[in-house]
Amino acid sequence: MADDGIAVSGLTKVYKNVRAVDDLSFTVSPGRVTGFLGPNGAGKTTTLRMVLNLVRPTAGTATIGGRRYADLTDPIRKVGALLEASGAHRGRTGRNHLRMLCDAAGIPVSRADDVLSTVGLTPAANRKFKGYSLGMRQRLGIAAALLGDPDVLVLDEPANGLDPEGIRWMRDLLKSLADEGRTVLVSSHLLTEMELLADDVVIIAAGKLVRQGTVAEILASAGAAQMLVRTPRPEALVAELGAGVTATPAEGGALRIVGADGPTIGAAALRVGAEIHELTAERRDLENVFLQLTAGKADIR
Amino acid sequence: MTATLQTPPATARPVIAHVGVPGLRLVRSEFRKITTTNAWWLFGLASVFFTGFALFINMSEAAQHLERARDTAAVFKPGRGMSAAEVAAARAEFAQLHDLPLQAVNAAGNIFTSGQFFGLLLVMLLGALVITNEFQYQTATATFLTTPRRTQVVFGKLLAVLGLGFVFWLVARVLSLTAGLIFFDNLGLTNSLGEWPVQRALIFNLVAYLLWALLGFGLGTLINSQIGAVVTAMIIYLGGFVGAIGVFSLIREYLIHEDWVLTSAVMMPSIASQVMVSPEKLYPEAAAWWVGVLVLTGWSLVAGAIGIVLNRRRDIA
Numbered sequence: 001m002a003d004d005g006i007a008v009s010g011l012t013k014v015y016k017n018v019r020a021v022d023d024l025s026f027t028v029s030p031g032r033v034t035g036f037l038g039p040n041g042a043g044k045t046t047t048l049r050m051v052l053n054l055v056r057p058t059a060g061t062a063t064i065g066g067r068r069y070a071d072l073t074d075p076i077r078k079v080g081a082l083l084e085a086s087g088a089h090r091g092r093t094g095r096n097h098l099r100m101l102c103d104a105a106g107i108p109v110s111r112a113d114d115v116l117s118t119v120g121l122t123p124a125a126n127r128k129f130k131g132y133s134l135g136m137r138q139r140l141g142i143a144a145a146l147l148g149d150p151d152v153l154v155l156d157e158p159a160n161g162l163d164p165e166g167i168r169w170m171r172d173l174l175k176s177l178a179d180e181g182r183t184v185l186v187s188s189h190l191l192t193e194m195e196l197l198a199d200d201v202v203i204i205a206a207g208k209l210v211r212q213g214t215v216a217e218i219l220a221s222a223g224a225a226q227m228l229v230r231t232p233r234p235e236a237l238v239a240e241l242g243a244g245v246t247a248t249p250a251e252g253g254a255l256r257i258v259g260a261d262g263p264t265i266g267a268a269a270l271r272v273g274a275e276i277h278e279l280t281a282e283r284r285d286l287e288n289v290f291l292q293l294t295a296g297k298a299d300i301r
Numbered sequence: 302m303t304a305t306l307q308t309p310p311a312t313a314r315p316v317i318a319h320v321g322v323p324g325l326r327l328v329r330s331e332f333r334k335i336t337t338t339n340a341w342w343l344f345g346l347a348s349v350f351f352t353g354f355a356l357f358i359n360m361s362e363a364a365q366h367l368e369r370a371r372d373t374a375a376v377f378k379p380g381r382g383m384s385a386a387e388v389a390a391a392r393a394e395f396a397q398l399h400d401l402p403l404q405a406v407n408a409a410g411n412i413f414t415s416g417q418f419f420g421l422l423l424v425m426l427l428g429a430l431v432i433t434n435e436f437q438y439q440t441a442t443a444t445f446l447t448t449p450r451r452t453q454v455v456f457g458k459l460l461a462v463l464g465l466g467f468v469f470w471l472v473a474r475v476l477s478l479t480a481g482l483i484f485f486d487n488l489g490l491t492n493s494l495g496e497w498p499v500q501r502a503l504i505f506n507l508v509a510y511l512l513w514a515l516l517g518f519g520l521g522t523l524i525n526s527q528i529g530a531v532v533t534a535m536i537i538y539l540g541g542f543v544g545a546i547g548v549f550s551l552i553r554e555y556l557i558h559e560d561w562v563l564t565s566a567v568m569m570p571s572i573a574s575q576v577m578v579s580p581e582k583l584y585p586e587a588a589a590w591w592v593g594v595l596v597l598t599g600w601s602l603v604a605g606a607i608g609i610v611l612n613r614r615r616d617i618a
Contacts, residue, residue: 087439103330
């Protein structure tokens with residue numbers, strides 16, 4: 001494992017009657033944005049909290065650059081984290097919230113103003129936290145994560161509450177941080193956003209690892225491309241395509257065909273004289289693949 | 302990746318200095334936490350108000366007592382039908398009430414420690430808030446991310462709480478000393494500050510502020526729920542004295558007919574505190590002052606230690 005990578009090995013967390021995280025192992029590389037995906041209740045937040053020593057694992061280990069979080073000498077100079085349900089005192093200003101963190105970490109308080117300007121919160125610096133919108137609270141959390149200029153960033157649902165412009169800003173920020181060689185692990189269930197943002201993905205469901213790899217690998221792993229065909233004579237077309245091609249009924253009387261590409265289907269239709277009303281290649285996106293991989297595992301536990 | 306077109310050019314990573322004394326960083330952070338919310342001035346205002354109120358009551362009372370003691374024309378008159386022993390007791394009491402130096406010392410002790418009753422309650426609640434606020438406002442995550450060694454966090458808070466107890470004591474004492482000195486000067490009496498009983502009252506007043514702050518902190522460490530810790534603290538402080546004396550008297554009356562039962566009432570924090578600050582025995586069977594100190598310290602340590610062990614294992618979610 002490289003210097004600033006995250007390594008999770010055999011991580012398990014058992015609550016009273018739920019295995020929230022179940023023998024989970026994966027690695028996160030520096031210089032890349034890694035998306036951490038899973039349905040609600042899959043154990044993403046619990047995993048991230050175990051990586052950060054906030055939740056005590058039942059078994060297994062999580063290390064950052066080879067060391068447990070609790071053993072880091074200056075943790076917030078090494079790792080910046082944004083977690084759900086991490087608040088600030090309602091009556092404290094954003095600037096003072098950051099300054100008290102600076103005090104505790106031995107960082108000059110001037111850093112608070114630096115990161116406030118990085119996240120675009122300078123105009124609200126002296127406003128109390130209770131007056132912040134959800135998006136501003138999220139930005140304050142990101143500011144806190146950046147205080148120590150860390151090599152590793154761990155972000156739980158950072159896009160929560162951000163408007164489209166904020167989401168775009170966040171995407172550019174995380175990509176530029178990864179381009180500087182930092183490790184970025186970001187959990188989300190916004191799959192279209194992840195497809196734009198992430199280089200690698202780790203998919204979990206029901207506390208277990210489902211798949212890890214680059215986005216391209218994950219998309220390719222979902223099998224051959226599918227074609228959607230609409231024709232008045234489906235039986236004739238399927239018969240002409242022959243064995244080795246599977247056809248299943250799709251919505252609106254269409255057929256979903258796996259094992260044949262567009263030209264093959266078009267040629268077969270011409271041979272049997274079947275009219276084609278629609279012929280579309282179904283786009284393979286992360287959302288489809290994710291739903292396919294986690295199907296049936298997303299129950300509320 | 303097309304995003305490189307939008308990404309600003311990579312800037313040099315900032316050089317972030319290491320500042321602060323390692324052991325005191327957390328204390329400093331805790332002080333900033335307290336001074337950046339409304340808590341400090343609300344509690345400070347309450348403390349000033351109650352000190353002023355107590356000063357008014359104590360000075361009115363002292364003025365009456367001192368006037369009576371200065372009345373040289375008063376003569377002891379035994380009541381009718383009193384036995385010889387009753388006459389002697391009444392004479393001794395009369396002598397005390399008209400002993401001006403004694404009355405002046407008592408008045409000084411009361412006036413210079415004015416506001417102790419509510420002051421102690423306030424520092425105890427503040428001590429509890431310092432730790433329960435972290436869970437109430439979900440700042441525990443940020444705090445423990447910055448300092449994953451949780452016991453260090455608790456000790457940083459502990460020092461900050463003792464500092465707070467000292468500051469609250471100092472403010473109340475500056476007020477009461479100023480008012481008291483003017484009071485005695487107006488009456489043309491000594492302020493008795495050179496007398497040991499008065500000095501003792503001031504010193505133990507400080508010890509009480511520190512120990513109650515510590516006890517509140519121990520409670521907050523043990524009971525992380527803010528409302529739970531505050532209610533428990535109030536019950537221990539307000540209900541403790543009357544309740545404890547009542548319960549221990551009943552045990553003495555009906556169960557164990559021994560005087561040590563009454564002495565052992567000192568195990569209740571509120572009684573321990575009274576036993577500690579009283580120059581004379583609080584009641585005939587009361588334990589010595591230092592037992593009070595030990596009991597208060599002991600409760601704080603027990604609550605704090607259990608709290609630390611629980612906190613080390615606790616999941617912050």
